[in-house]
Every structure is written in C-alpha cells, then in structure tokens.
Amino acid sequence: MKKYFLTIGIICFACTTFAQSILWRVSGRDLKAPSYLYGTIHIQDRRVFAFDSTVWHCFNSCEALAVEVLLDQVDYSTVLEKMMLPKDQSLAKMLSKEDFAILDSLCKAKLGSGALFLLNMKPFFLSSALQQADLPKEMPLALDLFFLQQARNRGMFCYGLEDYMDQIKATDAISLDDQLKILRQTLHDTNDVAASFDSLVLAYLAFDMETITQMLEDTVLPDNFSRVLVEKRNKTMYKGFRKLAKKQRVFCAVGTAHLPGDKGLIGLLRKKGYTVEPVMFEWNTGR
Numbered sequence: 022m023k024k025y026f027l028t029i030g031i032i033c034f035a036c037t038t039f040a041q042s043i044l045w046r047v048s049g050r051d052l053k054a055p056s057y058l059y060g061t062i063h064i065q066d067r068r069v070f071a072f073d074s075t076v077w078h079c080f081n082s083c084e085a086l087a088v089e090v091l092l093d094q095v096d097y098s099t100v101l102e103k104m105m106l107p108k109d110q111s112l113a114k115m116l117s118k119e120d121f122a123i124l125d126s127l128c129k130a131k132l133g134s135g136a137l138f139l140l141n142m143k144p145f146f147l148s149s150a151l152q153q154a155d156l157p158k159e160m161p162l163a164l165d166l167f168f169l170q171q172a173r174n175r176g177m178f179c180y181g182l183e184d185y186m187d188q189i190k191a192t193d194a195i196s197l198d199d200q201l202k203i204l205r206q207t208l209h210d211t212n213d214v215a216a217s218f219d220s221l222v223l224a225y226l227a228f229d230m231e232t233i234t235q236m237l238e239d240t241v242l243p244d245n246f247s248r249v250l251v252e253k254r255n256k257t258m259y260k261g262f263r264k265l266a267k268k269q270r271v272f273c274a275v276g277t278a279h280l281p282g283d284k285g286l287i288g289l290l291r292k293k294g295y296t297v298e299p300v301m302f303e304w305n306t307g308r
Contacts, residue, residue: 065157073304112124115201
C-alpha cells in the first residue's frame with residue numbers, strides 16, 4: 022500500500038539533495054539587514070517546538086513575521102463553502118455501500134460524528150481530516166500558528182504571503198476521480214499512520230530532507246498537484262518575501278516544501294543574487 026501524507030493541513034516536502042537545515046539567513050543585494058526563512062510543519066507534536074535559542078534569537082531580531090496565510094483572519098465559512106462538492110453530487114452516490122459504511126464508522130470514531138453532515142465535502146478534504154485525526158495534539162496550536170501568536174504578542178508586523186483561498190482552489194488540480202481514489206485508500210489502508218508520521222517527524226528533526234523525499238516519493242497525488250500547490254505558490258511567496266525584506270527584517274515561516282530546490286524560495290532568491298546561508302541550531306530534546 023502506498024504511503025502518503027496529504028498536503029493541505031500537514032505538509033508536503035518536494036526536496037532534492039540539500040544542506041541540512043530548516044533555518045536560513047537571507048542577505049545581500051538590496052537588503053539593508055538580514056532576514057530569515059524557517060521551514061515549518063503544520064502539526065501540534067511538541068517535538069517540533071523544541072528548537073533552541075538560536076531560532077528565538079533570529080525571530081526576535083526581526084520586525085515582522087511573514088507566513089503563508091494569516092490564519093487568524095481567515096473567513097472559515099467561505100473556506101468551508103469551497104470545500105464542498107457541487108450540489109448535485111454526494112459521497113453517498115460516489116462510494117459503494119460498503120465503503121460508505123466504513124466512512125461513517127471512521128467519522129464517528131475519529132471526528133466525533135457520523136458521515137451524514139460530510140456527505141457534500143470533497144473527498145480530498147475529508148481524507149485529510151481523517152488522517153489528521155490520528156496525529157498528536159500535544160500543543161494548543163500548530164507550529165505556524167504558534168509563530169503567528171508569538172508575533173502578535175510581541176507587536177510585530179504580520180503578513181500573509183498569499184490568500185488561503187488560493188490553497189483551497191489548488192486542490193481543484195486533483196480530479197474528483199483521483200480524490201475518490203485517495204479517500205478509498207484512506208478507508209482501506211491498514212498501515213500504521215502514527216508510525217509513518219513519527220518517522221516523518223524524526224526526519225524533520227534531523228533536517229534529513231533526503232529521507233523525507235524518499236518517504237513521500239510513493240504517492241497517490243497526481244504530478245500536476247505538486248506543481249500547482251508548491252511550485253506555483255513558491256513564486257508568489259518569493260515575490261512577497263522579497264518586497265517585505267527590502268523594507269524590514271522579516272522572519273518568514275512557511276512549509277518546508279517551499280524552501281529547497283531550484284524552484285523553491287532559496288533557489289529563487291539565489292538566482293536574483295541574494296546570499297542564502299543555512300543557520301545551524303539544535304533541538305532541546307529534554308523539553
């Protein structure tokens with residue numbers, strides 16, 4: 022059975038061989054002072070919060086925080102509407118009776134409700150919700166939201182590099198047939214999601230991009246999905262970060278998938294003549 026982690030709500034890594042760090046200093050060209058890139062992962066596992074004082078020093082040296090989306094300003098009623106199937110379609114019609122029964126049982130066990138109110142949700146988002154339900158919830162907020170909260174508390178300027186609706190719309194790159202395949206695999210996959218996820222987190226903590234890449238090479242997601250959800254958005258984030266960093270020191274915390282490779286933020290910045298260097302730090306494993 023293929024192993025995969027859905028991109029919306031968790032993270033997608035699209036990496037090549039890369040220096041071992043998730044924290045990078047950006048300087049040179051038209052920047053008056055260095056800014057930083059930090060690769061995040063949208064989870065509540067306490068281990069990814071245990072970075073040492075190096076990260077805090079870089080964070081506190083900046084005047085502004087840039088994240089993918091200002092999630093504390095999202096209109097979730099509008100987002101929910103876009104996550105729904107067309108009015109003439111429902112999962113009850115798309116799935117076999119057997120699969121729908123499994124779905125109903127999983128929703129009751131993992132989401133605290135039957136599948137009835139989810140009948141009109143696009144399969145991709147429902148599959149994502151079922152997988153996320155198995156992940157640790159040790160911290161009150163996911164890592165990117167934690168950084169946003171800290172920035173708000175410190176009175177930093179906070180910027181979103183894109184509109185959340187762009188992320189939601191990007192899932193339309195996956196056909197409903199492909200989304201149903203993903204959902205069916207979620208229903209029938211007997212692999213230990215928690216164990217696979219733990220391996221992913223350990224690779225993240227080791228800054229081991231190559232291992233992460235190998236873990237995620239076997240995927241049910243279509244090829245064009247990564248191009249739309251990662252590469253296309255990288256260009257938007259790059260333009261936004263560069264504009265902000267010209268005016269002030271910015272701590273830019275975005276999904277790790279957006280950093281590496283020629284088409285990632287680091288590659289795009291280097292092509293324009295910026296100096297982008299890894300900043301090494303350690304994890305406080307005793308925390």
